[in-house]
Amino acid sequence: MWIYEKKLQYPVRVSKCDPQMAKYLMEQYGGADGELAAALRYLNQRYTIPEEVIGVLTDIGTEEFAHLEMIATMIYKLTKDATPEQLRAVGLGDHYASHDKALFYSNASGVPWTAAYIQAKGDPMADLYEDIAAEEKARATYQWLIDLTDDVDLQDGLKFLREREVIHSLRFRECVEILKADMSTKKIF
Amino acid sequence: MWIYEKKLQYPVRVSKCDPQMAKYLMEQYGGADGELAAALRYLNQRYTIPEEVIGVLTDIGTEEFAHLEMIATMIYKLTKDATPEQLRAVGLGDHYASHDKALFYSNASGVPWTAAYIQAKGDPMADLYEDIAAEEKARATYQWLIDLTDDVDLQDGLKFLREREVIHSLRFRECVEILKADMSTKKIF
């Protein structure tokens, strides 16, 4: 089970009302390689992955929920002072017509999140490469998002998140090595 | 952010290996009215709901993740000793072909979870009735699941979960009243 602590993992600041960037950030909220996908992917794999790496999946999966909350906060801050007219101007009129300024788990094009984005195979190597790929893809998305804004406050948060994906990718690679060593040991004896 | 505590909200016990019930329980794991849908729905609405009820959404949303973990544990326990042959016999051969015994966020028919199941309108009354309806629907699913098994240990866990949905429904109804009172007060002055 989880306990909620009322603080963000890392402070979220934005320099201005920028609904256009909010739209793009939805990619990391409800998109294919976003934080929701990441959190759900890792936590779901815990039941059939070898015991040695369950802890890593729990840790990273839980952290991804904290990232999801950071993205939500960014989107909220970037849109809270926007008028309907401003939302229309940046292509969020469709979002507004359905959700007003509420958030929703859809990607930047408005496509609702689907579990088809993620996978769990019950094969440890397949699952870990799924996870490494996920982190590499999330890293790329953060790069494209950083490229899309000149708001240094927002960039600061996005860079923190990008950096975490790099670290997660390394941790999953370590898990691969741990399991390989483990399999090799088992084969010997 | 969330902190993981390595225990279940309520103990999960099953009396026997029963992959058939595991299949049906997937409805509450990755189905339309399941625990994933519930958790994501409430936590997402927090940014535009009036401040008085944010805490309720956070509390219940976080608890639903604990429920999701209970369901995952039930499914795992019901299938962990099953042979591929037993999985085939109960209509889980398709799941096995893709996922082996790994869990996945699909419903009992194998349809992947989609955010189209949930909604956020930015209108407090609409959002709260969405939530009340969600709890009523989850309650119904738990009832149908209880009807489908004679495993008293499993029923015990399912009855706990059903009961929690009833309590959540009541809490969301209270939120409606709080907001109505609040709106009425504001109108007067």
Place this chain on the structure above:
Amino acid sequence: MWIYEKKLQYPVRVSKCDPQMAKYLMEQYGGADGELAAALRYLNQRYTIPEEVIGVLTDIGTEEFAHLEMIATMIYKLTKDATPEQLRAVGLGDHYASHDKALFYSNASGVPWTAAYIQAKGDPMADLYEDIAAEEKARATYQWLIDLTDDVDLQDGLKFLREREVIHSLRFRECVEILKADMSTKKIF
């Protein structure tokens, strides 16, 4: 069965060619809380709902088809004189590339309608709260749409439709009370 009567439930007028508003109105044509979703939801629940409220579901479900036709007429009138260039300018170039000016059951973002938006549980209370929530959500969408236009003729039609949703919500709440009274009576004897 149904008989078609060649008239609209309420007259539809628009003051000008406004493809931008047409795009937003698609939310009520093929969106999550739109008239298609409403009509299909209610008519589908009729087979397992208690007899006392079947008539209400039939009436409202049939009326929602009339609303769907009103929305279709609005979208048609708002776009019929638009050039491809005007459609492009308001973000309907993608719609035009696939559909020309034909209507389609997708939401304002272009996502096709899916039955995942609606539900039927076979539990009368769950089904009726699903319906109340649906009406509250549709009411909210009409509000956001009214906010997005200054065309008073269009607003007139949208206000009529919003008002109907309010009335439907009340009728479904009455159904809840009827069924509660009925269940309570049955328990006594």
Place this chain on the structure above:
Amino acid sequence: MWIYEKKLQYPVRVSKCDPQMAKYLMEQYGGADGELAAALRYLNQRYTIPEEVIGVLTDIGTEEFAHLEMIATMIYKLTKDATPEQLRAVGLGDHYASHDKALFYSNASGVPWTAAYIQAKGDPMADLYEDIAAEEKARATYQWLIDLTDDVDLQDGLKFLREREVIHSLRFRECVEILKADMSTKKIF
């Protein structure tokens, strides 16, 4: 707008409780080539099709709703006396876990209906061939369904529906000829 008349287009009879056939009939309720798809496809195309054939689309679209009601009645009659155990035995345990005996717009595999099944192009010939193809596909489905049952009462209703699809296919082919003649006339003068 539509007016509901409380009778079926053609009487629906079934000889026995047969949830297995009910499962297969869902293909014509919420499947790709089912009655819902048909009704929605034709009624939606009315706004951009040439005036000469709007009436055909309205007539056939409205009739398809009557067919949808017939299919719903068949499914209801085939399942109303089934126990949960009987539903499990025929692979409807997953449906029961979510919907009890309520109907739902999913196909025989449990996949929710999506508007991606249908199309509207704004080009009269493309739209009419879409419609002819739809009728041919529905005819085929009715054939496979008739092959799957030996219930002569049920077959009687299914044969009526299959026959209607054949007639609709012919009517859409006539529309093609009408429009071709019309286009040819217009070219001459």
Place this chain on the structure above:
Amino acid sequence: MWIYEKKLQYPVRVSKCDPQMAKYLMEQYGGADGELAAALRYLNQRYTIPEEVIGVLTDIGTEEFAHLEMIATMIYKLTKDATPEQLRAVGLGDHYASHDKALFYSNASGVPWTAAYIQAKGDPMADLYEDIAAEEKARATYQWLIDLTDDVDLQDGLKFLREREVIHSLRFRECVEILKADMSTKKIF
């Protein structure tokens, strides 16, 4: 099996960087009536169609992959020199946030391709009318795309593709006649 030949079926030229048209062309890459849908539809039907027409399905299906490659090349050429800012300006910022300039099988609105767009019924007439309709719909899309651009080089490629669809439609109509003749012959003897 297939052998790749490193050339395009027909030369692809574009006069200018035009990410707006690239966005619209995605309709024929990953949209409902696009080249991917066409290729996959025909090749899949080969196993149950009468032997006389298998060759036509293989030929046309294989050609559609060549068309898919032409569309991909068009999209690539229209976007390769665009800055992120230019992509934003034409409503491709959402695509960029997820995919940078990589292609993806989604339609012009960003909705991922789904097999729900196509069908195979095992009934030769139904399958062939599905195919005729597909060609008519693709023809219409090419017309709308040609209408959306004034780039004569791009129009040249699009006109070639439109023309091919017309020819394919005729070939599928011939297949209908061949099978009708065949069925009639078989009935006589």
Place this chain on the structure above:
Amino acid sequence: MWIYEKKLQYPVRVSKCDPQMAKYLMEQYGGADGELAAALRYLNQRYTIPEEVIGVLTDIGTEEFAHLEMIATMIYKLTKDATPEQLRAVGLGDHYASHDKALFYSNASGVPWTAAYIQAKGDPMADLYEDIAAEEKARATYQWLIDLTDDVDLQDGLKFLREREVIHSLRFRECVEILKADMSTKKIF
């Protein structure tokens, strides 16, 4: 463009009519990690991947279409002599109701293929890890399929396909090294 050669990459044999296995094999036809997903994923990434590895993507993507054809042939051979009754018995009655014995791009649960299963990020490392993960997941699926059958002829074909995935995974890992070396060289000068 591609040229069709009328032979299979590797001979496909099956020992018996086995519609149950056919159902499971659909996972590799229209499932998340199947051959369709593989072919489309690699061919789509060619436009933004560095030139050094385009050839590998073309080769492997083209080969995956040959694998898709092998899987199609297996499914066809396993079902061609089955009666509707036999299809019902193994849970393919739903497939039959819609498709008769025609193939379709859905997974073993009947869920239509969606491009949401695959990704292209425009970042070479992210794309190549996506591809490595895809091969590892496909390898796992082939293992689960081999475990589900005792037909040695079918196993022979599946083992060939599994082996190819292992080889593809190695080739994509080599591509990673090539690009790393290349990036490192570029950085030096």
